[in-house]
Amino acid sequence: MSTTPNLKIENLHATIEEKEILKGVNLEVKGGEIHAIMGPNGTGKSTLASALMGHPKYEITSGTVSLDGEDVLEMEVDERARKGLFLAMQYPSEVSGVTNSDFLRSAINAKREEGDEISIMKFIKKLDKTMESLNMDESFASRYLNEGFSGGEKKRNEIMQMMMLDPRIAVLDEIDSGLDIDALKVVADGVNAMRKPELGVLIITHYQRLLNYIKPDFVHVMMQGRIVRSGGPELAEKLEAEGYDWIKEELGIEDETVGQQA
Numbered sequence: 001m002s003t004t005p006n007l008k009i010e011n012l013h014a015t016i017e018e019k020e021i022l023k024g025v026n027l028e029v030k031g032g033e034i035h036a037i038m039g040p041n042g043t044g045k046s047t048l049a050s051a052l053m054g055h056p057k058y059e060i061t062s063g064t065v066s067l068d069g070e071d072v073l074e075m076e077v078d079e080r081a082r083k084g085l086f087l088a089m090q091y092p093s094e095v096s097g098v099t100n101s102d103f104l105r106s107a108i109n110a111k112r113e114e115g116d117e118i119s120i121m122k123f124i125k126k127l128d129k130t131m132e133s134l135n136m137d138e139s140f141a142s143r144y145l146n147e148g149f150s151g152g153e154k155k156r157n158e159i160m161q162m163m164m165l166d167p168r169i170a171v172l173d174e175i176d177s178g179l180d181i182d183a184l185k186v187v188a189d190g191v192n193a194m195r196k197p198e199l200g201v202l203i204i205t206h207y208q209r210l211l212n213y214i215k216p217d218f219v220h221v222m223m224q225g226r227i228v229r230s231g232g233p234e235l236a237e238k239l240e241a242e243g244y245d246w247i248k249e250e251l252g253i254e255d256e257t258v259g260q261q262a
Contacts, residue, residue: 003197005068005084005168006030007027007085007169007200007202008027008028009052010063010064011026011064012024012064012065013060014058015058015059016057022063022225022226023224027202027220029169029200029201031200032195032198032199035201036204036236037203037220038205038239039206043223043224049087049204052085052087052171053077053085054076054080060073081111086162087170088159088170090174092154094149099143100160101123101141104161108123133189134189151178159175169200170201173204175203175205176207188210188214191214192213203216216233219231223248228251
């Protein structure tokens with residue numbers, strides 16, 4: 001396996017209930033890079049995240065996705081995770097009866113060879129350090145996975161999972177939605193602490209405010225199921241100031257709606 005991760009998406013098309021949502025997405029994310037995808041509601045941003053992770057609701061009709069040269073679309077969901085693909089979900093599920101610590105230790109060991117499981121002491125030390133960095137109470141470790149968590153607690157929990165699992169490519173689907181400014185700063189600090197050559201990050205967001213705390217290397221605009229503009233952090237600032245109408249005018253887009261599922 002190469003030291004520097006590489007996620008390559010080429011001409012990706014995907015449908016849901018026979019309605020095409022992704023219409024030719026091209027994107028490459030390398031280790032050490034942070035990419036942000038922005039765009040109006042219903043343009044396919046969250047569909048892209050779900051499709052990358054293998055959500056059964058979405059059917060890939062054409063195109064390719066590779067992680068470190070391997071065909072992602074041929075992998076089952078668990079195999080994608082073991083290879084180092086991580087998704088911080090927009091709406092994390094609640095799992096009763098499974099504690100955070102049990103879930104995380106099982107997930108870590110699923111990525112390791114049999115006989116090389118993480119020791120209890122090493123796991124607890126890493127978990128305690130991670131929770132402390134995210135200002136999470138130690139009781140989170142023994143709480144059932146996301147059960148009774150507030151929106152902000154769920155998002156913080158997703159970042160804790162990312163930090164514990166140490167993926168190669170992390171896709172963060174609207175981790176800023178529903179967060180107050182203090183929680184946003186904590187989540188951003190967690191992502192920034194993970195920044196390194198061995199991790200590539202793809203952030204999906206509606207708002208430029210998250211990018212005030214996590215400075216992306218690249219910003220992409222998604223409309224009509226594809227990426228229509230790319231640039232640096234200054235592109236996000238222009239979108240915040242001027243909105244998306246100038247792009248729509250340039251492209252001759254009258255109405256940007258591909259469905260609320262996207």
